[in-house]
Amino acid sequence: MESFDYIVIGGGSAGCAVAGRLAVDGTRRVCLIEAGGHNNTIWVKTPGFMPFIPQASNYRYETVPQKGLGGRTGYQPRGRGLGGSSAINAMVYIRGNRWDYDNWAAEGCTGWGYEDVLPYFKRAESNERGGDDFHGHGGPLFVEDQKHANPASHAFVEAAAALQLRTNRDFNGERQEGFGLYQVTQRQGERWSAARAYVDPIRGQGNVAIRTDTLVERLVIEAGRVTGVEIRRKGKRETLMARRGVILSAGAFNSPQVLMLSGIGPAEHLKAHGIEVVLDRPAVGSNLQDHIDYVSGWETESNVLMGQSLAGTLKMLAAMVEHRRSRTGVMTTCYAEAGGFWTVLPDSPAPDVQWHFVPAVLEDHGREKVKAHGFSLHACVLRPESLGTVRLASADAAAAPVIDPNFLDDERDIACLRAGVRLSHRIVDAPPMQAFGPTDRHPVDLDDDAALDALIRSRADTVYHPVGTCRMGSDEQAVVDPTLRLKGLDGLWVADASVMPKIVSGNTNAPSIMIGERCADFVMAAERVEARSASFAPA
Ligand SMILES: Cc1cc2nc3c(=O)[nH]c(=O)nc-3n(C[C@H](O)[C@H](O)[C@H](O)COP(=O)(O)OP(=O)(O)OC[C@H]3O[C@@H](n4cnc5c(N)ncnc54)[C@H](O)[C@@H]3O)c2cc1C
Numbered sequence: 001m002e003s004f005d006y007i008v009i010g011g012g013s014a015g016c017a018v019a020g021r022l023a024v025d026g027t028r029r030v031c032l033i034e035a036g037g038h039n040n041t042i043w044v045k046t047p048g049f050m051p052f053i054p055q056a057s058n059y060r061y062e063t064v065p066q067k068g069l070g071g072r073t074g075y076q077p078r079g080r081g082l083g084g085s086s087a088i089n090a091m092v093y094i095r096g097n098r099w100d101y102d103n104w105a106a107e108g109c110t111g112w113g114y115e116d117v118l119p120y121f122k123r124a125e126s127n128e129r130g131g132d133d134f135h136g137h138g139g140p141l142f143v144e145d146q147k148h149a150n151p152a153s154h155a156f157v158e159a160a161a162a163l164q165l166r167t168n169r170d171f172n173g174e175r176q177e178g179f180g181l182y183q184v185t186q187r188q189g190e191r192w193s194a195a196r197a198y199v200d201p202i203r204g205q206g207n208v209a210i211r212t213d214t215l216v217e218r219l220v221i222e223a224g225r226v227t228g229v230e231i232r233r234k235g236k237r238e239t240l241m242a243r244r245g246v247i248l249s250a251g252a253f254n255s256p257q258v259l260m261l262s263g264i265g266p267a268e269h270l271k272a273h274g275i276e277v278v279l280d281r282p283a284v285g286s287n288l289q290d291h292i293d294y295v296s297g298w299e300t301e302s303n304v305l306m307g308q309s310l311a312g313t314l315k316m317l318a319a320m321v322e323h324r325r326s327r328t329g330v331m332t333t334c335y336a337e338a339g340g341f342w343t344v345l346p347d348s349p350a351p352d353v354q355w356h357f358v359p360a361v362l363e364d365h366g367r368e369k370v371k372a373h374g375f376s377l378h379a380c381v382l383r384p385e386s387l388g389t390v391r392l393a394s395a396d397a398a399a400a401p402v403i404d405p406n407f408l409d410d411e412r413d414i415a416c417l418r419a420g421v422r423l424s425h426r427i428v429d430a431p432p433m434q435a436f437g438p439t440d441r442h443p444v445d446l447d448d449d450a451a452l453d454a455l456i457r458s459r460a461d462t463v464y465h466p467v468g469t470c471r472m473g474s475d476e477q478a479v480v481d482p483t484l485r486l487k488g489l490d491g492l493w494v495a496d497a498s499v500m501p502k503i504v505s506g507n508t509n510a511p512s513i514m515i516g517e518r519c520a521d522f523v524m525a526a527e528r529v530e531a532r533s534a535s536f537a538p539a
Contacts, residue, residue: 003241004031004209006523007229008249009216009258011036012084013194013509014496015249017124017516020140020198022523023208031209031240032199033231035254036081038212044087045190046323048316048331051366053088057081061253061400068386068408074461075365076403078251082212083193085251086509089464091184091191091334092356093143095121095172096504096511097341097382099350104501108474110482120517121172121510124197127183134173140197141513142187146337147328149181150359152305152375152436153337157181159430160340171341176505177351179340185509186334189327194513217397219246219262219492221278226492232397244527245491247519252466255498256285256390257401259470259479264486273395279488283479287471288388289503290405291354293380293463294417294456296424297361298438299372305436306330306360307373335360336378341505344419345412350505352382353420355427356463361441365461374438377428379420380463382505385410390469405466408457417456422446465508470498483522484515495519 008019011034023030039057043049061076079085098114105113122136128144131137160179161167168178185192202208213233220228220239228241248255259265263278265285270277303311315330323331335358341351356378361370388406393399408414425446428438444455470479478487480499486492497512504511 001228001239001241003243004029005242005244006030006247007240007242008032008247009229010034010084010248010250010254010496011082011195011199011210011212012079012249012251012496013086013512014516014519015247016083016194016198017513018247018249018495018519018523020202021517021520023202023205026205026207028244029207029209031211033211033214033216033229033240034082035215036079036212039081039083039087039193039195044083044193046331047091047184047186047189047191048319048323048333050088050090050335058088059400061403063403063405066405066407068406068414068457069460070457072458074405074407075367076253076462076466077365077464078253082199082210083195085464086185086193086513087191087195089509090336090356091186092336092339092507093172093183093185093510094506095514096506097176097350100502100504107501108478108482109472109501110474112472112482117514117518120514124510124513124517134170140201141185141194141510142192142197143183144186146181146184146334147186147189147332148330149337150305150333152359152433153181153357155432155435156338156357156377156427158432159427162430162432163426165340165342165427168340171506176341177343179338179342179355181338182334182336184334186332189323189332194516215397216250216258217261218258221262221489225490242491245493245523247493247495247523249494249496249516251496252288252469252498253390253401253403255494255496256469257392257397259284260392261395261397264489269391273392275395281479281488283471283477285390285469286387287468287501288390288403288405288466289384289468290388290407290466291380291382291463291503292384292386292407292413292417292460293378294421294460295362296377296379296421296428297363297374297441298376298428299361299374299441300436300438302436303373305373305375308369308371309373312373341382342423344423345416352416352505353423354380354382354506355420355424374441375436377424378463379417379424381413381416381420383503384413386413405462407462408460414453414456417460418449418452421452421456465497465503467497467500467503467508470494471501472499473501483526484519485522493519493523
């Protein structure tokens with residue numbers, strides 16, 4: 001049986017950060033196991049190819065029918081392959097609001113307040129604007145201003161300013177509130193996934209094993225300690241041992257799945273699938289939170305906006321040539337080029353809605369092809385109250401889990417989204433956006449709550465930020481403690497978006513990477529404690 005010091009399960013945003021940090025000094029044998037492939041393709045690297053990323057890099061999960069969405073199922077894309085979801089995401093670099101982390105700390109996640117996590121965001125980051133009180137300059141994760149933004153994206157920011165909604169150049173600085181162009185996780189016009197940031201630098205080191213196309217089926221648990229993993233590769237099963245520990249970073253859907261397959265989860269549910277219960281943990285797979293999102297859409301006469309037409313296709317072809325030559329131009333687009341944060345409900349402690357402006361018409365996550373030029377404006381609820389679950393569909397590790405986000409179950413969420421969509425329309429009604437001659441694709445009487453709610457429920461879906469299914473906390477019920485150790489077993493840490501006790505007010509890639517950075521430090525701190533106690537042990 002092959003043996004390592006540490007095994008990291010999942011080469012996504014957090015897993016790459018953990019593996020990279022643990023391996024880089026060469027003193028530990030680290031194995032990174034990833035279900036998908038290497039993802040080292042032009043489709044992943046070229047930002048503008050995002051809609052064309054091969055299906056093998058995306059789990060393309062579906063939710064169960066959602067009562068709050070009129071019985072529709074939702075789409076849940078998730079990255080598969082090195083980089084995980086950072087290899088297929090929109091590259092928007094956002095950390096959330098200061099309030100989120102202070103609230104985590106206040107609710108029992110000791111050591112996770114904003115001042116505690118800020119150094120880790122900075123350590124991870126290399127911002128092309130340089131370092132300052134809020135930003136890092138020497139980290140592996142490259143963050144850039146967009147090389148190119150559509151004129152309509154600039155106009156969107158001007159339209160918000162025309163309504164006295166302040167312009168913000170740095171959503172990750174002093175204040176999150178306002179509207180502006182997003183910074184992106186790119187380096188010189190190429191996508192900068194977590195794999196490029198953290199795994200490429202350790203690739204080829206003698207102490208590192210990177211196993212792609214390898215599925216972890218379950219953890220090996222012996223006498224209250226996680227000692228390894230059972231894997232499947234090309235139909236063959238094998239066991240790998242971890243002398244010092246295992247870090248589970250399979251993401252908000254698959255981390256609870258791996259725990260449940262290993263006998264850690266709600267006992268009755270595990271028994272129903274014939275799985276022997278190791279730890280009865282009702283919180284595993286509970287507390288699923290996600291940003292529910294409504295995309296308003298307008299068609300335009302102007303073909304300045306992206307769109308499917310002869311003119312649009314010719315522009316794209318020219319843009320591809322430009323990108324191959326100089327890594328500039330339209331193919332550097334992250335699509336969600338502009339956006340902002342604003343408070344729409346009274347009593348919100350921080351902005352409660354985020355907008356993403358896309359200079360193209362989007363229907364059904366881009367899966368429905370629309371032959372028109374135009375733009376789309378996402379509005380999402382930043383701190384939803386509705387809670388969902390992830391459960392097993394079967395005891396087969398390759399089966400998709402059962403995902404129930406329970407979207408718009410709580411009335412406060414639809415109230416927030418309604419107010420957000422109204423503001424979307426006010427912004428588009430302002431002169432800078434009217435200059436494009438937009439026609440609303442989904443007209444509704446905005447003053448009629450019932451009509452607007454019905455439209456929202458018929459079209460809303462995720463903006464791809466599921467979290468919370470292996471909740472961190474100090475309470476008995478929490479899945480991991482504030483050092484990310486699984487409660488009740490030795491030798492296992494969980495590090496990814498699943499540990500967030502409450503969803504952050506913004507996109508979740510940078511926060512997941514921050515969690516990975518912190519986990520590596522917790523693991524190394526545990527090593528030091530072990531070494532000290534060994535040196536004090538009686539002979
Ligand atoms: C379409 C899309 C757009 C997004 N846009 C943005 C954005 O613009 N900005 C932003 O900040 N965030 C964005 N996000 C969200 C963000 O990318 C994710 O929240 C973040 O990447 C999650 O990181 P993670 O480490 O929790 O999981 P992931 O990055 O999803 O990684 C989990 C990894 O574990 C692997 N894995 C799972 N199960 C197993 C197993 N049993 N064995 C082995 N490996 C396994 C998976 O294949 C995957 O590689 C987007 C997400 C999507 C899907």
